[in-house]
Amino acid sequence: MPKAKHVGRLSGLAERSDAMVSIYEGGARFQKHVDNPNKDGRVLTSIVYLNSGDPWGADDGGELRMFPEGEPPLDFTPETGRLVLFWADRLPHEVLPAKRRRMALTYWWFDRAEREAKVQELVDEVGNQHLNVSEESMAQDFIAFMLSDTSTPAEIVRKAHTLPEKALSTVATVVGASGAQEALEGIGRLRDSDLKRLRGSMGKMGLQ
Structure with missing residues (x-):
């Protein structure tokens, strides 16, 4: 054979x-x-x-x-x-x-390695625009919270509204929104089914 x-x-x-x-x-x-x-x-x-x-x-x-x-x-x-x-x-x-x-x-x-590198590049681009360590950490924590199986759309919306604009801009870059305001609007429309798809898409980008 x-x-x-x-x-x-x-x-x-x-x-x-x-x-x-x-x-x-x-x-x-x-x-x-x-x-x-x-x-x-x-x-x-x-x-x-x-x-x-x-x-x-x-x-x-x-x-x-x-x-x-x-x-x-x-x-x-x-x-x-x-x-x-x-x-x-x-x-x-x-x-x-x-x-x-x-x-x-x-x-x-x-390809996992290339996708992870691209996501990191996008995050770094925003981080290099005078995003301080605290705000970058807040953005990363928020993304991790969204990916958590225990978070709900309502909790995610509440947490999103606590983020400073620069941290929210990092989130916008990762999820494909044009800016902080569009990211907030999209997060505000999240439903359970939307959240499941979002987690799946972000997982494909190497954000586990």
Whole structure:
């Protein structure tokens, strides 16, 4: 029996993203890009096509066009059930204009070391903007409190309102808000189900 081959780049995979469903129709397209040009932890992209109705035809468009280095472009028709895997940080690709409804389910798979480094970089960026040790510690304690299984949305909201603005700005950076005020507003809308998803997402970023 032949020995299974292993891909070294995938040895650090820790978790996947939440699912993203994208729908293209009426000529919609996506310009050429790389999913992860900034080393945010995404190493692998997986796409499954969920189109309904008749089999996808040559005139329906919506192909996934990939640009392997040193090779001609490759086109993949979005046939229902087709799975496509490619390097999220290396392979440029685009979606050609879709002339009928095109549905795709996408997951990104994270490399733990790169993701942890990116999160630390974001925290450091804010910390370097004259954030004192006390405020940085408060931000870290608050994030740990959010990740705790025992904290409730109401308790998190109360604690968030006690944070100084610079500490809250650090929290905003980590959770993806544009600033302290947006972070407060988002935290104020938290429900139990939202909190569960947030903990899962932050865990994927290396915040355990």
